[in-house]
Amino acid sequence: MASRSVRCATTARLATAIRWGSWPMVEPKRISLKRGRLPAGAIYVGPGSPYANPYATALSVHSRWFGKVRTPQTAAEAVDLCKKELVQTLLENERSIDILLRLRGLDLACWCHLCDVHKAGKPFFEVCPDCAPCHADVLLELANA
Numbered sequence: 001m002a003s004r005s006v007r008c009a010t011t012a013r014l015a016t017a018i019r020w021g022s023w024p025m026v027e028p029k030r031i032s033l034k035r036g037r038l039p040a041g042a043i044y045v046g047p048g049s050p051y052a053n054p055y056a057t058a059l060s061v062h063s064r065w066f067g068k069v070r071t072p073q074t075a076a077e078a079v080d081l082c083k084k085e086l087v088q089t090l091l092e093n094e095r096s097i098d099i100l101l102r103l104r105g106l107d108l109a110c111w112c113h114l115c116d117v118h119k120a121g122k123p124f125f126e127v128c129p130d131c132a133p134c135h136a137d138v139l140l141e142l143a144n145a
Contacts, residue, residue, distance in 0.1 A: 028107050042109040075132055101143060124141055
C-alpha cells in the first residue's frame with residue numbers, strides 16, 4: 001500500500017491535471033455500439049479493451065467461466081464496484097492518472113444500452129434512469145472532471 005505522502009502527492013497531481021487540463025470544445029459522450037461500428041474519434045471501452053469493467057454481473061456467462069471473486073447481481077452494482085476500484089487505483093498508482101487522462105475529451109463506446117433520447121450519445125454529465133448503467137459513464141466523469 002502506498003504511503004500517505006505518496007497518496008497526497010498523487011491526489012495533488014490529479015487535482016492539478018484536472019484544474020489545468022485542456023477542456024474540450026464539445027462535451028464528450030457515451031456511445032452505444034451497434035453492429036460493431038466504432039464512430040470516428042471514439043475509444044472502445046467494452047469487454048476485451050484495456051478500459052473494460054473487470055466486474056461482470058451474475059447473469060453473465062463470463063462470470064461463470066472466469067470465476068470472479070466478487071460477482072455483482074446487477075449492472076448498477078458492477079458499475080459501482082468498478083468506480084470504487086478505479087478511485088482506489090488512482091489514489092495508489094500515479095501512472096493510472098496519466099492513463100485515465102488520455103480519455104479526456106474523447107467519446108467512449110460500449111455495448112451498454114442507451115435510451116431512445118440518448119441513442120445518438122449521452123453526455124457524461126447527464127443522469128438518465130432509462131439508460132443502462134455503464135462503467136463508461138464513470139470513466140467519462142473521472143477523466144473530464
